[in-house]
Amino acid sequence: MSMRIELSSLNVYYGSFLAVEDINMVIEPNSITAFIGPSGCGKSTLIRTLNRMHEVIPGAYVKGNLTMNGEDIYSPSVDPVKVRRQVGMVFQRPNPFPTMTIKENVLSGYRLNNNKMSKSDADALAEKALKGANLWNEVKDRLDRPGSSLSGGQQQRLCIARAIAVEPEVILMDEPTSALDPISTAAIEDLAIELKEKFTVVIVTHNMQQASRISDMTAFFTIADTGLPGKLIEYDRTDNIFSNPKEKQTEDYVSGRFG
Amino acid sequence: MSMRIELSSLNVYYGSFLAVEDINMVIEPNSITAFIGPSGCGKSTLIRTLNRMHEVIPGAYVKGNLTMNGEDIYSPSVDPVKVRRQVGMVFQRPNPFPTMTIKENVLSGYRLNNNKMSKSDADALAEKALKGANLWNEVKDRLDRPGSSLSGGQQQRLCIARAIAVEPEVILMDEPTSALDPISTAAIEDLAIELKEKFTVVIVTHNMQQASRISDMTAFFTIADTGLPGKLIEYDRTDNIFSNPKEKQTEDYVSGRFG
Amino acid sequence: MTTASVTQNFQGSRSLPKWLAPTLLAVAILASFSINSALASSNPEATQLNLFAVALVAVITYSIGFYLASRIIEGQRKSADRLVTILVTGAFALAVVPLISLAWTVVERGAARFDIDFFTFSMRNVVGAGGGAYHAIIGTLEITGLATLISVPIGIMTAIYLVEYGRGALARAVTFFVDVMTGIPSIVAGLFAYAAFVVIFGPGVRMGVGGAIALSVLMIPVVIRATEEMLKIVPNELREASYALGVPKWLTVTKVVLPTALAGIATGVMIAIARIIGETAPLLIIAGFTASTNFNPFDERMMTLPVFVYTSYANQGSDAQTYIDRAWTGALVLMLIVMILNIIARLVSKYFSPKG
Amino acid sequence: MSSQAPVVKRRIGDLVFSNLAIGSGVAILVILAAVAIFLFAESVPAFLSEQDAAPDGFFAYVAPFLFGTVLASIIALLIATPLAIGIALYISHFAPRRLSQALGYSIDLLAAIPSVVYGLWGMLVLAPFLNPSYLWLNENFGWIPFFEGPVSATGRTMMTVGIVLAIMILPIMAALIREIFLQTPRLHEEAALALGATRWEVIKMAVLPFGKAGIISSAMLGLGRALGETMAVALVLSGSGVITFALLTSTNPNTIAANIALQFPESSGTYTSLLIATGLVLFAITMAINMLARWVISRRSEFSGAN
Amino acid sequence: GAANEETATESTLSGTISGSGASSMGSGQEAWIAEFQIANPNVTINYDPSGSGAGREAFTAGGVVFAGTDSYWKDEELALEFAACAPGTKPWEFPVWISPIAVIFNLEGVDSLNLDAATVAGIFAGEITMWNDDAITSQNPDLDLPELSITAVHRSDDSGTTKNFTNYLEKTAEAIWTAGTIETWPTEYGGEGAKGTSGVVDAVTAGNGTIGYADASKAGDLGTVAIKVGDGYVSFSAEAASKVIEASSLVEGRESYDLAYKIARDTTESGVYPIVLVSYLTGCNEYLDAEVATLVKAYASYIISEQGQATAASAGGTAPISASLREKAQAIIDAIK
């Protein structure tokens, strides 16, 4: 239930603007891969190509090859809606649906698609997903309260619960903790480490400590100047990137001399 | 033309919520002081008390003592408008006035008090401020273009030019580079170091590398849990904070074990 | 730090003394009185002291006096601030006076016939005193209800088109013509509906539903504008969250975007109803006039409250006052209906608005 | 394998729904086209045939009404726009929070008063109330053409109509402008505050420039309503087919909409066509004003607050 | 249904018919309909007081089955086809509503004035502008008239009242009133326009030094003018108004079922009030629908009955039509198919 993702010669465009250039990398199943790099280098852009969310933006498109377990997810016969069901995503700012209760939020992946399920199935699924997101104990007594009544960190875990409830194979997280306090951050980091048992996890972070604490692999991107495309500079095991980088730019960045 | 700021037993409230508790510190003139700490610990809240921008938020108020060159800026006879004139501020997101040209933006603060200034005076002042913000060369040919036509980093420097054009004595910067690319960031950092020759500079940053690169003094704040007030844990020379912190919490934070 | 080195950088300039405002007001009124009396006595044609002139001159004198005092004591910037405060508050007060007078007139004059009969009797077989607006209330509710049924789906779908799908020339054209549509005079809408119905049903046709069509022409653009604004402020994050869960676009729109905007849309629909419920001219033309109750909007004439108000006033019988009383009570009822709808919209908003 | 602008496999639901949405948009255009075609078709006879009501031709007939329409609307707009801005500013930036919500709500309610009621009130309450001030204006400022005599004995003048229309469009304009002012980015307000601006200076630097486009479009909305207002004008105005700038007399140009309402019941044949043709003129003007407004707004969009 | 709409009945009539037309007889129709419906609870009659022209137009087009009109059919209108009537048949018409038009004014301390036709014409044509003009004072030696300008109020909407009033001025003061019989007020005559009878009454009431013309039943407390006819001055009254019909002749060249009158405005007979509004009822001689014919017959018979005319008199202060006219009208009604 976890996928191997392979990117080759991937170029990502916003209209005529090439935002990310020529990416080649393989993301292994059951691992956490961190994307780091200075602001504007294309981390968010790239992670959004992994579940075809990129093309939601008018004029945005992708060139090159992106396969999951060998299947090209950009082939014309592939339904992007199906891709997104198998590749869950968690955003920088927690975004539970404000009109729904906690439980409805968790089940929204099903309910929004008009899938009927019995009340007992729904209860069981909600409990499982909330437990998976380490949130069950905190909310089990108030499943019918609005999702927005939770604290920021709880909301973010609610979004993770929502994402894992549809049983995806990959989970993408774009700076999931940057809006959170340290305690919530720690909870999410612990959760990410648990999640990799079942999923392929890709995480974007600005926080190098975070990357070094939780990820197995780290990809360092950078950008030469505004208006130029972002590039993958180095992709390696996390301990190599932080203790023994091959590239000078990586070293400068992780040692804080730049960025 | 630079001020010594003294905070004693300062408590900062949003309505009944105590956001920052019992701050005591002295900020010396002609220095750069960095505020660091995890998200939500009250860095922005505290820096906004220094120019009485805090009270702009409905229900927000301050208890305790805050003097600049010995004068209590929260005394009832003090005009907050005058305080803000002498304590300039630069925000996280560049915010030039979108309806004004670059030149009008620079002069906007100055014009408030000196409605009528000759064209040559205005030109001279705009040039001086833009040079002070290291922006002159980039914009001198397009002073009549809208301020929003500049890149993010240029806009941020335009905001700094606008702030220094009124010749304040203190400059506050709340994460001035967090929305910028690395090149713009470097430009702003260089500028901050130049500015301390003439002003007292206080800067909030999430980026510890940045704090260690440019600041003379660093204050580390933290927060025990959401809903509790932020506190000043340690305030010392920057090299001490990063290489030899007195407090365990500071050490954990700057070494990346936490936050 | 010793107090000796304390500088005085931040002190505000002296501020205006407390007694100044009332004193100045008294002086201004006095001055205005004397100026106007002098003017009145020097001018043989001015018969009486003009209160309007007294008030006007007093307010102007007061504002100028206050401004000058502030300017001298507090300086130019502060005085500009004070002047604007006076002007803005004054504008508000000035605008509120007629609106209150209007509401008061309606309530005061409408109270005369605000009785049970007014809500249970029609005008059938009533001459002179008595009777009520039952038939007109029914008609207004039905016609407005129908217009809402027509306008809301079209309006909301068009707004969805503009916000979620629209690009290019068609979207630009729709946006522009929606603006134009807001400017269609109500009488033109009535003439249009009438002409359209003549084509279908033959000349002289009168039908409640025709009124509903005419009102829809007026209502649709308001619904579109209001809904559009509401859809625009639904954060994109929610759409993305839904897409990321593998929800197709149409379900995202219907199940995430619309419910989130529902509260605002309800208010917008309410504003649109309020805009049309008081229309008279188009209904006179197409829904017609009758004294009897008609429940069927697809057959024969149907009375409505605005037409009731208008004809009661315009075609007074020999006992004129009873007709005039009925007209004002009709206006009062119309206002109350709008108010009740408003309260309902608020409840809907409250119930459906995003919680947190 | 590369895919530029990927072929999206459409689902039935998506297809149906998006077509419904597009259909609604097209329906708007169709309705408007129908209105225009109807107006045009019905008014053709007026241009083709001679008739008693318009011996000098259509344009001589419509000119005074056009003049009256524009004059009344301009007066209304001149009065309503500053007041609406004042109300909006008061609610958004001056009044205490709690109060401002209540005020906003009551103003919204007033937007719903039917136009007949405005007409009756204008005629029976406002006109007699204003008349003494007209006398005063005429006595003291009669040399200004606008205030020329003889002053109406009843107050049912162009000035009163302008004021009634202003009061009618005020609530809706104030509500719109208020919403726009409330959306002024905090960023820009704070930028001004941090430079040491007073409240008025903040408004001048951040609020008004940001709201300018919105103010213009709400003024256009108000203008649209004023141009097309029928019943209130018909009841209040003592109108006829003259062209005059005097605002305080009994002799005023009627407005197009009021003229239609007044003459339509007794009209027949080509006279009906003539009246509908004046409706077409009104429609054309509304459209022209909308175009103008869009042009004005787009002209300085580079400097607008929207980004 | 409304509380007042349920009653038991012995009448066998049922159905709905609609008419429209003159707003002047609106209050009369209201009263007639009420009484008729009380007697025949299963009948609904609608009368839309949308205006004479609209009424005739709607009748011609077949939108309504009867109409009320302040002016009789014009020849060119009669040449048209009538959609509600059997092909080729023409409508009948006869007067049912004779209402004096009062010249009303609002002048402090004065409630009655004597004026001749020329003076009235001069005032409304904008030639006499002051209340203390010789033309007025000479006819009212007992009154102390102020130096105050006259505001002459006329109908701003097209109306039969204006038409009848100006017809009187045209016929009696042709030299001064040169505009002829009109519906729309000529711009050059100035004065103040007001919408509808109630608008004119309200405008006259609201001003000082105002004068206007309106349906006499709406004159209320306002002062009214006694008009010079022959050698004396006549105030309006129902009897004085009904006499004018007797003094008038039928329009020539019309069918026997078309009782269109040429009103003798210039009569010099004493005690006749010549400023009257005569409104006609009109309908088909042969309806396409027999049920409609039955209802129209019953309703029209009721209108011209003694009781119907009395109802109108109390509702609108009108003059009942004479017995001989009633007879002629009944004959026309009886012939309706």
Ligand SMILES: Nc1ncnc2c1ncn2[C@@H]1O[C@H](COP(=O)(O)OP(=O)(O)OP(=O)(O)O)[C@@H](O)[C@H]1O
């Ligand atoms: N919707 C868009 N349209 C056009 N260009 C865009 C869009 N979103 C991002 N970009 C551009 O693409 C480039 C990469 O942006 P992206 O948001 O992926 O960077 P990032 O690495 O995620 O930065 P951050 O750390 O600030 O989130 C930037 O130059 C940005 O300006």
Ligand SMILES: Nc1ncnc2c1ncn2[C@@H]1O[C@H](COP(=O)(O)OP(=O)(O)OP(=O)(O)O)[C@@H](O)[C@H]1O
């Ligand atoms: N306008 C406000 N009203 C009420 N509480 C507020 C407001 N702004 C901030 N707070 C609260 O005050 C506390 C401190 O917030 P502040 O924005 O100062 O933190 P910060 O250190 O600047 O965080 P960050 O690094 O995310 O900018 C937080 O608990 C926050 O929720």
Ligand SMILES: [Mg+2]
């Ligand atoms: Mg990003």
Ligand SMILES: [Mg+2]
């Ligand atoms: Mg902050």
